[in-house]
Amino acid sequence: MGKATEHEQAKAATHAKPRDWRRSMSDHVAYGLLVYTGLQIFVTVKALSEGTSGVLPYLALIVLVAGIIPALRWFEQRWSGLDDAEAANEAYAPAFKRDITGLWLLAVGLPFLLTGLFKAVLSVF
Numbered sequence: 001m002g003k004a005t006e007h008e009q010a011k012a013a014t015h016a017k018p019r020d021w022r023r024s025m026s027d028h029v030a031y032g033l034l035v036y037t038g039l040q041i042f043v044t045v046k047a048l049s050e051g052t053s054g055v056l057p058y059l060a061l062i063v064l065v066a067g068i069i070p071a072l073r074w075f076e077q078r079w080s081g082l083d084d085a086e087a088a089n090e091a092y093a094p095a096f097k098r099d100i101t102g103l104w105l106l107a108v109g110l111p112f113l114l115t116g117l118f119k120a121v122l123s124v125f
């Protein structure tokens with residue numbers, strides 16, 4: 001029975017579909033946009049509840065969500081031009097990891113950074 005399990009594992013490994021960098025990046029971009037938007041809304045609503053009023057925070061929210069789309073699409077476009085052989089090439093793993101790290105730092109860090117900057121600007125005026 002142990003040999004059957006080993007055989008099944010070997011068979012599954014040989015038939016496993018290789019990772020498609022294009023699809024993986026597209027998935028990360030989609031999830032990153034969702035996380036960014038959720039964080040931006042949460043952080044902006046928190047800033048509104050702390051006394052910031054007016055239309056400016058809502059306008060900033062729209063601009064910031066619309067502005068992040070081209071940045072995240074840039075990550076996706078870097079990978080969408082790969083042909084089928086390149087999309088499965090494991091040699092791209094380090095570059096993919098670098099881009100994913102940058103994408104997630106942007107998606108998670110930018111809402112807090114931008115809200116802090118807006119709060120600082122609003123406190124001056």
